[in-house]
Amino acid sequence: xxxxxxxxxxxxxxxxxxxxxxxxxxxxxxxxxxxxxxxxxxxxxxxxxxxxxxxxxxxxxxxxxxxxxxxxxxxxxxxxxxxxxxxxxxxxxxxxxxxxxxxxxxxxxxxxxxxxxxxxxxxxxxxxxxxxxxxxxxxxxxxxxxxxxxxxxxxxxxxxxxxxxxxxxxxxxxxxxxxxxxxxxxxxxxxxxxxxxxxxxxxxxxxxxxxxxxxxxxxxxxxxxxxxxxxxxxxxxxxxxxxxxxxxxxxxxxxxxxxxxxxxxxxxxxxxxxxxxxxxxxxxxxxxxxxxxxxxxxxxxxxxxxxxxxxxxxxxxxxxxxxxxxxxxxxxxxxxxxxxxxxxxxxxxxxxxxxxxxxxxxxxxxxxxxxxxxxxxxxxxxxxxxxxxxxxxxxxxxxxxxxxxxxxxxxxxxxxxxxxxxxx
Amino acid sequence: xxxxxxxxxxxxxxxxxxxxxxxxxxxxxxxxxxxxxxxxxxxxxxxxxxxxxxxxxxxxxxxxxxxxxxxxxxxxxxxxxxxxxxxxxxxxxxxxxxxxxxxxxxxxxxxxxxxxxxxxxxxxxxxxxxxxxxxxxxxxxxxxxxxxxxxxxxxxxxxxxxxxxxxxxxx
Numbered sequence: 001x002x003x004x005x006x007x008x009x010x011x012x013x014x015x016x017x018x019x020x021x022x023x024x025x026x027x028x029x030x031x032x033x034x035x036x037x038x039x040x041x042x043x044x045x046x047x048x049x050x051x052x053x054x055x056x057x058x059x060x061x062x063x064x065x066x067x068x069x070x071x072x073x074x075x076x077x078x079x080x081x082x083x084x085x086x087x088x089x090x091x092x093x094x095x096x097x098x099x100x101x102x103x104x105x106x107x108x109x110x111x112x113x114x115x116x117x118x119x120x121x122x123x124x125x126x127x128x129x130x131x132x133x134x135x136x137x138x139x140x141x142x143x144x145x146x147x148x149x150x151x152x153x154x155x156x157x158x159x160x161x162x163x164x165x166x167x168x169x170x171x172x173x174x175x176x177x178x179x180x181x182x183x184x185x186x187x188x189x190x191x192x193x194x195x196x197x198x199x200x201x202x203x204x205x206x207x208x209x210x211x212x213x214x215x216x217x218x219x220x221x222x223x224x225x226x227x228x229x230x231x232x233x234x235x236x237x238x239x240x241x242x243x244x245x246x247x248x249x250x251x252x253x254x255x256x257x258x259x260x261x262x263x264x265x266x267x268x269x270x271x272x273x274x275x276x277x278x279x280x281x282x283x284x285x286x287x288x289x290x291x292x293x294x295x296x297x298x299x300x301x302x303x304x305x306x307x308x309x310x311x312x313x314x315x316x317x318x319x320x321x322x323x324x325x326x327x328x329x330x331x332x333x334x335x336x337x338x339x340x341x342x343x344x345x346x347x348x349x350x351x352x353x354x355x356x357x358x359x360x361x362x363x364x365x366x367x368x369x370x371x372x373x374x375x376x377x378x379x380x381x382x383x384x385x386x387x388x389x390x391x392x393x394x395x396x397x398x399x400x401x402x403x404x405x406x407x408x409x410x411x412x413x414x415x416x417x418x419x420x421x422x423x424x
Numbered sequence: 425x426x427x428x429x430x431x432x433x434x435x436x437x438x439x440x441x442x443x444x445x446x447x448x449x450x451x452x453x454x455x456x457x458x459x460x461x462x463x464x465x466x467x468x469x470x471x472x473x474x475x476x477x478x479x480x481x482x483x484x485x486x487x488x489x490x491x492x493x494x495x496x497x498x499x500x501x502x503x504x505x506x507x508x509x510x511x512x513x514x515x516x517x518x519x520x521x522x523x524x525x526x527x528x529x530x531x532x533x534x535x536x537x538x539x540x541x542x543x544x545x546x547x548x549x550x551x552x553x554x555x556x557x558x559x560x561x562x563x564x565x566x567x568x569x570x571x572x573x574x575x576x577x578x579x580x581x582x583x584x585x586x587x588x589x590x591x592x593x594x595x
Contacts, residue, residue, distance in 0.1 A: 159538065163559070166537040185460045186484040187537075195454070282480060282487050282531075284538040286558050302560065305574050312576040314535060370560045 003222070005234040007035045032219065038237035039244055040225035042413050046120070047223065047244075048251035049113040054211065055252060056106035061204050063099040064148075071151065073197035075190045078153035079278045097267040103145050104270050105259045107293035110138065119352055121228055121340030126221045128332040133214040135328045137207055142294070142325075144203040147196040149291060150188070154275035159288050161188040161196070167301075170315040187281060227412045228340025229405055233419060236409035287369055295366030296359050297321050300385070302370050303378040320382065327389045334389055337397035344403040347396050351388060358384050465595030467587070470526070478543040480531055483582060483594045487531030489543040489555070490592065493566060498524060500553065501567035511578045515567040518581050528584055528592065529568040533557040535575035540564060555579065 009030040011017045020027055030036045070089050072081040085092035114134070117123055123131035150161045165188065169179040184191030222231060231237055238244075262269070270292055274285045290298050304317035311319075327334075342349045358381050365378040411417035466483045470490055473479055478491035493501070501515040519526060531539050535557065541547040542555035542564075550556030551572070552565035562573030569578040584594040 163536040163538070166535075169537075181455050184454055185456050186464075187486045187532075189460070189485050191457065191460065281485055282482070282539060284559060288538070288559055302574075307576075313574050314576050317574075 002031065003038045003237065006038050007239060009036055034241045035239040037240040039223050039240050040231055040236060040409050041238045042225050042227065042409050044226050045251060046116040048248055049109050049116060051248040052109045052252065052255050053113055056102060056109055057207060059102045060099065060106060063095050063102060066095055067099055068201060073194050075153060075193055078193060082152045097263050101263050101267060119342040120224055120226060122224045123332045124340050127224060129217045130214060131332060132329060133210055133217060137210050137214060139325060140203055140207045144200060147200040150196045151200065152275060153193060153279045155277045155279055155285050156272045156275040158188055158279035159284055160290060161192060163288060167318045170318045225409060226341060226343065227406055227409055229409055232408050289367055292367060296362035297324055299362040299366030299378040300324050300382045303382040305375060324385060335393045335397050337400065339402040344405055345400060346403065347400040351392050351396060355388050465593060468592045469590060470592055471590035480543050487539050488582060488594060489529050489531045491527040493525045493527055497553065497566040501565060510570050513569060513578055518567055523586060527568060529579035529581055533562055533575055534577040535560055535562050
């Protein structure tokens with residue numbers, strides 16, 4: 001679907017006319033990301049991050065497929081094959097660093113994308129399905145990133161696999177058999193490494209499939225915008241091409257500067273030195289931490305140190321960690337405010353910034369050793385995290401008095417809109 | 425019932441059952457394979473382990489701790505009020521009759537699977553003199569029972585038997 005004033009695709013060249021009759025792929029592209037797709041005229045740079053996330057996915061798939069040509073998923077040679085990529089393969093060092101740091105860049109971009117959604121209420125009707133699919137993509141990304149990190153078979157790879165698969169053993173009754181089944185053994189070994197490699201190769205394409213659904217669902221109501229006021233008329237929109245292809249292109253350039261700075265000057269800044277030690281099942285590193293993008297969730301996992309009623313602390317931690325993401329699925333129905341954008345919600349805005357601080361605190365604690373004061377801080381921050389979604393958002397959306405909304409996007413941009421009712 | 429409906433239901437049901445049965449090998453292939461299971465028993469010579477010493481051996485690709493307890497450690501373990509424990513077990517239940525000094529456990533923390541310290545020479549044993557897991561701070565006593573920290577269970581005692589006085593077969 002699109003707006004009635006969308007430009008129509010009119011191929012002039014006979015070849016393109018011929019193509020349009022047989023397989024209207026150019027028409028599809030024109031209507032999806034070309035001049036045939038009208039987009040709100042007031043999108044700010046926060047709206048660049050969807051395209052950037054798509055770029056990161058493509059980057060990871062390209063570098064990943066190349067790395068897979070040189071990598072061997074066998075515990076005997078996996079670590080050495082990664083060193084072989086780093087030392088012997090032409091440009092291998094660059095491709096591997098591009099892939100490892102590409103994962104970090106992907107998560108940076110996606111976290112901005114998610115928090116853009118939190119602020120502007122992008123998850124609200126009629127865009128709930130876009131949001132739900134986005135959460136699915138995020139879960140798939142987490143699984144993919146985790147399994148990818150196991151592949152080099154260094155100390156952090158091995159012990160990360162041990163600890164994270166160990167989470168499943170917390171499940172009552174079926175936990176231990178499930179754990180053994182997932183690993184294909186009693187501890188991470190060849191069977192686990194091989195299946196992780198297989199799934200790590202598969203899941204990005206599953207992500208790409210869900211991304212297509214995500215964009216499909218997006219193109220039905222069209223993009224949201226910073227005012228949260230729906231498009232009413234042609235003057236509220238501009239064609240995607242050339243306006244947003246240019247804006248996204250500029251944003252991509254800025255992103256690439258940052259990404260290349262990381263890749264070429266600090267390629268190991270976000271990694272762990274322990275992962276340059278081959279996996280040793282007999283010796284645990286003194287301080288196990290996951291990659292930075294898992295820290296907030298890891299902090300929630302470790303925040304539970306006491307048994308609660310009949311539920312052991314270990315199971316509570318696992319449930320809480322998964323719930324921290326699953327609660328996002330309910331977000332469109334927890335925030336009942338009819339006003340989308342945080343710009344017009346003064347009370348919501350304060351709690352939004354508090355949530356960002358809370359997430360950063362959780363992240364910091366998750367990267368620190370499991371000792372005081374970090375455990376206590378994690379516990380407080382974890383309680384606040386859930387309170388934000390389950391208590392604060394429903395209450396705020398019920399009692400808050402939002403600021404007046406502009407009549408239309410045109411009025412918000414130009415200061416007046418001739419179609420607006422007089423003396424509005 | 426019309427003949428056509430019967431054929432329809434029968435065909436779809438048969439295809440459905442067939443589809444589900446086809447999943448079985450796809451699920452079963454994920455379980456430990458025959459070679460992994462074949463490695464599932466280990467023999468250990470314990471003749472050189474003096475009282476107070478311990479060794480780390482490998483069982484199912486995981487560390488297993490074999491510890492020769494001193495009389496003091498045994499009496500410490502037996503002095504504990506079992507009902508006060510998170511995972512109540514006596515030392516006797518965790519060792520073989522007549523061999524109470526041989527404490528054989530997995531070296532895998534029951535929290536998230538790290539290898540606790542305390543079996544190697546000079547490693548910290550934690551405040552209860554048994555094992556200490558550096559990952560998340562679980563503390564085990566001289567019977568390898570959980571006393572403090574997030575782990576829910578005592579260190580697991582694998583199946584084992586003394587084949588002779590100096591050889592233990594685990595698994």
